[in-house]
Amino acid sequence: MGDAIAEAFRLIAVGDAALWEIVSLSLRVSLTAVALACLIGLPLGALLAIARFPGRGALIVATNSLMGLPPVLAGLLVYLLLSRAGPLGPLELLYTPTAMIIAQTVLVTPIIVALSRQVIADMHQEYDEQLRSMGITTTGAVLTLLYDARLSLLTVALAGFGRAAAEVGAVMMVGGNINHVTRVMTTTIALETSKGNLAIAVGLGLVLMLIALTVNGALMALRGTQGVARHV
Amino acid sequence: MSDALVTTGRRALAPARGPDSVLPVAMDRVGYTIDGVTLLDDVSLRIRQGRLTAIMGANGAGKTLCLRLIQGLLHPTAGTLSHASGPVTPTGRRRIAIVFQRPMLLRRSVAGNLRHALKTYGVPRAERAAMLVELLDLAGLRALAQRSARVLSSGEQQRLSIVRALAADPDLLLLDEPTANLDPYATRMIETLIRQAEARGVTVVLVTHDVGQARRLADDVIFLNRGRVTEQTPAGSFFDEPQTAEAAAYLAGRLLL
Numbered sequence: 001m002g003d004a005i006a007e008a009f010r011l012i013a014v015g016d017a018a019l020w021e022i023v024s025l026s027l028r029v030s031l032t033a034v035a036l037a038c039l040i041g042l043p044l045g046a047l048l049a050i051a052r053f054p055g056r057g058a059l060i061v062a063t064n065s066l067m068g069l070p071p072v073l074a075g076l077l078v079y080l081l082l083s084r085a086g087p088l089g090p091l092e093l094l095y096t097p098t099a100m101i102i103a104q105t106v107l108v109t110p111i112i113v114a115l116s117r118q119v120i121a122d123m124h125q126e127y128d129e130q131l132r133s134m135g136i137t138t139t140g141a142v143l144t145l146l147y148d149a150r151l152s153l154l155t156v157a158l159a160g161f162g163r164a165a166a167e168v169g170a171v172m173m174v175g176g177n178i179n180h181v182t183r184v185m186t187t188t189i190a191l192e193t194s195k196g197n198l199a200i201a202v203g204l205g206l207v208l209m210l211i212a213l214t215v216n217g218a219l220m221a222l223r224g225t226q227g228v229a230r231h232v
Numbered sequence: 233m234s235d236a237l238v239t240t241g242r243r244a245l246a247p248a249r250g251p252d253s254v255l256p257v258a259m260d261r262v263g264y265t266i267d268g269v270t271l272l273d274d275v276s277l278r279i280r281q282g283r284l285t286a287i288m289g290a291n292g293a294g295k296t297l298c299l300r301l302i303q304g305l306l307h308p309t310a311g312t313l314s315h316a317s318g319p320v321t322p323t324g325r326r327r328i329a330i331v332f333q334r335p336m337l338l339r340r341s342v343a344g345n346l347r348h349a350l351k352t353y354g355v356p357r358a359e360r361a362a363m364l365v366e367l368l369d370l371a372g373l374r375a376l377a378q379r380s381a382r383v384l385s386s387g388e389q390q391r392l393s394i395v396r397a398l399a400a401d402p403d404l405l406l407l408d409e410p411t412a413n414l415d416p417y418a419t420r421m422i423e424t425l426i427r428q429a430e431a432r433g434v435t436v437v438l439v440t441h442d443v444g445q446a447r448r449l450a451d452d453v454i455f456l457n458r459g460r461v462t463e464q465t466p467a468g469s470f471f472d473e474p475q476t477a478e479a480a481a482y483l484a485g486r487l488l489l
Binding site: 126127129130132133134135136137140144148 | 303305321322323324325326329330332336338339340348349352353400
């Protein structure tokens with residue numbers, strides 16, 4: 001175990017090409033998925049927070065429930081969509097990074113919708129009367145709330161990133177864990193552990209933790225900056 | 233912030249507003265009932281162009297509710313409320329600005345709050361920068377433009393709220409106890425701002441418990457007691473010869489039970 005950890009640090013320190021290729025692909029897939037999920041999820045969350053329409057309650061329950069969507073189920077759904085016989089089969093996306101991005105987007109979007117809805121609903125309660133008195137449009141209200149809740153929404157995005165980066169089942173199913181093509185950190189850790197190659201598994205685990213720490217630290221620093229007196 | 237308008241006594245006559253002005257605003261036998269409780273009953277009043285109207289009365293008399301009805305945030309459950317320009321649409325509501333007792337400022341800088349208001353009110357982009365500076369100067373907040381609005385003092389927050397309301401270039405400005413809990417210096421700055429708003433042609437309705445403030449500022453007084461208008465009269469008459477026992481007791485500082 002000690003040897004494995006020492007070897008892991010060595011791989012990180014020397015910038016092992018294979019290791020960084022996997023890290024790079026992982027970040028590209030997860031960050032793209034989170035960005036897409038935010039594009040879809042933040043406006044939806046805001047609308048769910050402030051609009052009143054029949055079925056809103058059911059939609060809120062559905063999105064809250066989908067936060068717990070099992071990754072393998074999301075993977076299965078995307079697999080069925082992208083497989084040769086599926087509706088999107090002709091696009092030939094299965095076993096590509098794009099398929100992995102789609103699968104992670106499916107997993108992360110409900111998290112973004114549900115958490116952002118709660119954040120924005122709380123703020124809307126505070127802002128509602130003022131914004132209505134200004135005669136603001138619904139779109140204007142949504143944009144105002146999204147902007148003013150930006151720091152809390154960053155935390156929401158971070159939760160989404162955590163879900164995406166740590167996920168194995170869905171990307172394994174639609175990506176196939178193909179070396180140099182769709183191999184990401186989590187699938188590699190699973191594979192290398194099963195092969196008994198603990199050094200690279202531990203190394204990737206450390207990188208994964210380092211990324212989580214860096215992102216959280218950056219967010220905390222940003223919150224600290226915004227918390228003291230100066231606002232944009 | 234210039235206080236010339238205060239130190240010279242009565243304000244300059246407000247410039248006339250255009251034919252699309254919401255003024256006068258009239259309530260005719262308006263009532264407001266919620267959950268079986270009547271909060272306003274048979275209220276008739278008129279807000280006229282260029283006259284500062286003070287609405288006075290004890291807590292729970294319905295003063296703030298009157299402002300919310302005039303602004304269109306709530307709708308009467310009885311009687312009619314009419315504006316000269318016709319029914320108030322959501323965007324037409326901008327002609328009637330309201331400043332709440334507790335300022336609700338966005339989580340932005342002082343300038344950010346004003347920029348948001350100018351954009352919301354449809355001020356052309358090219359004019360926003362100049363208007364921003366003008367509003368900051370009007371509020372006396374230029375030096376604090378980049379400060380978070382939420383860390384300002386109560387008086388500064390209230391001044392920011394008032395100039396934000398003025399960014400809409402409203403016909404009517406509704407102020408709900410703008411100087412509650414403020415010291416005399418902060419109160420004086422708010423009153424100066426009210427005078428300056430009037431000088432811009434804005435008609436002001438002021439809810440206040442401060443009898444001295446009403447004496448200094450009001451042209452007309454509406455006195456509410458338990459959801460009913462008991463007096464509606466020029467300010468001089470109200471303070472010199474209140475017509476009801478409730479108003480006399482209120483002015484004398486006796487408890488209204």
